[in-house]
Amino acid sequence: MRVRVVGAGVVGLTSALRLAEAGHRVEVVAAELGEGTTSSVAAALWYPYRATPTAQVSRWLTTSYAVLDALAGDPSTGVRLRSGREFFREPVPDPWWRSTVPSLGRITGDQLPAGYLDGYQLTVPVVDMALHLGWLAARLRKTGIDIRARRLADLPAALAGVDAAVNCTGLGARELAGDGELSPVRGQVIVVEQFGLSEWLLDQNDPERLTYVVPRGETVILGGTSEEGDADREVRPATAEAILARCAALVPGAAGARIVSHRVGLRPARPAVRLETELLADGPVVHCYGHGGAGVTLAYGCAEEVVQLVSQLN
Template sequence: MRVRVVGGGVVGLTSALRLAEAGHQVEVVAAELGESTTSSVAAALWYPYRATPTAEVTRWLATSYAALTALAADERTGVRLRSGREFFREPTPDPWWRSAVPDLGRMPADQLPEGYLDGYQLTAPVVDMAVHLPWLQNRLRDCGAGIETRRLSGLPGALAGVDAVVNCAGLGARELAGDDTLSPVRGQIIVVEQFGLTEWLLDQNDPARLAYLVPRSETVILGGTSEEGDADTEVRPATAEAILARCAALAPAAAGARIVSHRVGLRPARPAVRLETEISPDGPVVHCYGHGGAGVTLAYGCADEVVEHVQRLTSALP
């Protein structure tokens, strides 16, 4: 089939790649690519943040975990497997997504930082988006897929000249698909030079004022915030200071790290991820958006399911 994928973030590019690998004629149309996308701001630690429903998300998580683990064998992908720890101020049961990971252990009490009473430790993929997004684009071009930067006004125009559209527009689906259930959740981060951190660290006891440190080869992502309904993409200095203080409480060396940049992204939050086929008057649309803060985490699992939806459309053709 001739398929147009709308959206140039990790979900759109991954879906397009899986479709091209399945033999479809694919083109990507995106209002923004690369550094301009929300995906480029992501800390990109495999972790199911703000994504439901749990049964489907757990399935997509497991698929993505396996896919990213396989990609970690190739340095060109920007994917690495890193051990890490999450800290809790109260005793906490295993997470609902426990079955999606091969190993998840409990931290011994004598290894918990002061003020924490429980903790997980596990190995998870970490994706350097400055490497992975260009890698995805190059893989698409190698598969013969086209990539175009263009803003679409609606689904009828997106369907012109193709057999089906895959809508991976993220927050843009509010206008593209008329979905008022989508809302922005503002996330601000700091990128600092690598200061010797090899494991990721996470504290989300306060849902609005997160603390996470995610190491890459040359930098470390310090975060973050989760500000409901806030679409301001300007960096707030006071917020940056608070982020640095929270992160330094987990890793004191972060306080002296050289700051490379400040970034802000808007997570596409929705009551549940939308992954379904809609048969519109202008043609079929496979919707795949609303991943909250788990776009990287769910991308490969959702992309495989997008292919299944398109294959079902193919089998229905006369």
Template sequence: MRVRVVGAGVVGLTSALRLAQAGHEVDVVAATTGDGTTSSIAAALWYPYRAYPEADVTRWSATTYQVLCGLAADPSAGVLIRPGRELFRQPAPDPWWRDAVPELGRVAAGRLPAGYVDGYELSVPVVDMAMHLAWLLGRLEATGVAVRTGRLDSLAGAFEGVDAVVNCTGLGSRELVDDQSLTPVRGQVIVVAQVGLTEWLLDQNDPGRLLYVVPRSDTVLLGGTAEEGDEDLDIRPTTAADILRRCVELVPALDGARVIGHRVGLRPGRPAVRLETEFTDRGPVVHCYGHGGAGVTLSYGCAEDVAELVSELP
């Protein structure tokens, strides 16, 4: 089939790649690409965060985990496998997504920082999104998939010359398809130079005031916030100072780390990921959006389902 994917974040690009691999004639159109996407701002630590429903998210996450682990062997893909810990101030059960990973252990008491009483430890993919988005674009180019920029007023305008459309516009679907169940969840982060860290740390004890340290190859991403309904893309200096202070308290090695930049992105929050086919007057649309804070974590798994839905079209 001739298929047009709308959206060039990680969900759109992985969907386009999987469709091309399945033999379809694919192109991509997006308002922004690369550094202009929400995906480029993501901490991109594999973790099923603020995405639902649990059973599907676990399945999609497991697939993506396996794919990303395989890509870690390709230096150009920007994927590292990093050990890390999620820390709790109260005893915690195993996470609902436990079946998505092959191993998950408990943090020994001696490895719990002051103030924490429990924790998980596991090794997961960490993705440098600047590298990975470029890698995906390269793979698409190699398979004959054209990617162009262009803003659509409606999905109807995407049907010219194609049989089906795949909608991967994230928060943009609020306007593009009038989905008012989408809610922006503001995330502010800091990028600092590497100081020799190899272990990620995560603290979600305050849901709106997260704490995470995610080491990549040359940089470390520090976060963060989860401010529901907040669409302000400006850097807030007081928030940045608070993030840096809390991260340094947990990881003293970060004290004095050179700050490279500050970023803000809006996660596409939704009560459930929308991954389904809609038959419109212009033709079939496969929707794939509303991944919350887990776009990278769900991307390759959701791309498999997108390809399956397209294969089932009449």
């Protein structure tokens, strides 16, 4: 089939790649490419943050973990397996996604920083999105797939000249698909030079003021925020100062790291990920959006389901 994928973040590019591998003729169009996508801002730590429903998400994240685990052997993909720790202010049970992670241990007693009562230690994929988005785009171009910057007005425009469209526009689906259930969750981060850190750390005890320190190859991501309904993409200096202070409290070396850039992204939050086929007068659209803060965590699993839904249209 001739399929147009709309959206060039990690969900759109992985869907396009899997569709091409399944034999479909694919093109990708997107209002934003590369550094302009929300995916490019992500700390991209494998973690099912703000994604539901649990049953489907469990399937998608398990597939994605396996794919990213396999890609970690190739440095060009930007994927690495990294050990890390998550800290809690009170005792917690094992996470619902426990069975997906091969090794997840508990941190207790003097292994915990002051003020924390419980914690996890686990190894998960961490993705340098600048490298991974470029790797995906290169894979697509090698198969002859065009990736073009183009803003579409509506879903009929997405279907013009093709047999089916795949809507991977994230927050853009509010306008493209008229989805009023989508809302932005603002995330601000600081990118600093690598300062010798190999372990990621996470504290989600304050749901709006997250604290995470996630190392990549040459940089470290310091975060962050989770501001409901806030679509402001401008960097807020006071917020940056607060992020740096929180991160330095967990990892003192972060305080002296050279700042490379400040970034803001808008997570596409929705009561549930939308992954389904809609039959319009102009043709079928497979929707795949609303992944919250778990785009990288779910992308490869969702891409496989996108292929299944497109194949059912024949």
